[in-house]
Amino acid sequence: MAPALTVSNNSTLDRFELRVDGNLAGIAEYQDTAAERAFVHTEIYPRYEGQGYGRKLVQSALDTTRAEGYGILPLCPMVQHFVESRPEYVALVPHWARERFDLPR
Template identity: 65%
Template structure:
């Protein structure tokens, strides 16, 4: 299966496509220096196959390329960052306590 993640700036979300079919998205809201990830949705047909991980990883890589910090408000993005310490650096120190993430 081929996968592609596209950014849809009009809807403020990253969209996941699997073999050309819409498989889910992660919504965000940008500030001057951070990107807050507020909701992730993987459609039922695609759940449990690792597509959520691919989507979140691509969204975080794009966020890093845009030189923005990450605010993982959505549980899926929060869990992704919490279980992969290499991404914790993207979360500003001031936000880690309120998000229950390590300093």
């Protein structure tokens, strides 16, 4: 039986939380500005590493961020790698910031 995965935005702590079968498995911390959400740190806890949970956390966080109308600033290496390897997410990075992150304009 596959584990139950949930990702939720804990806006009180400025982070997305990934839970596996109800247990906190990872976080993606952010800081909001008026127009962008800067992802500053993403972590999957050791017990849950190597199972694809980082990708699920980042994708859900970015999809939620897009739905909320924010652009993204991928300051965290995990989020930057995710965006670099999935061109459909580059559009979430504002044009003015793409050069800084070595992303296509």
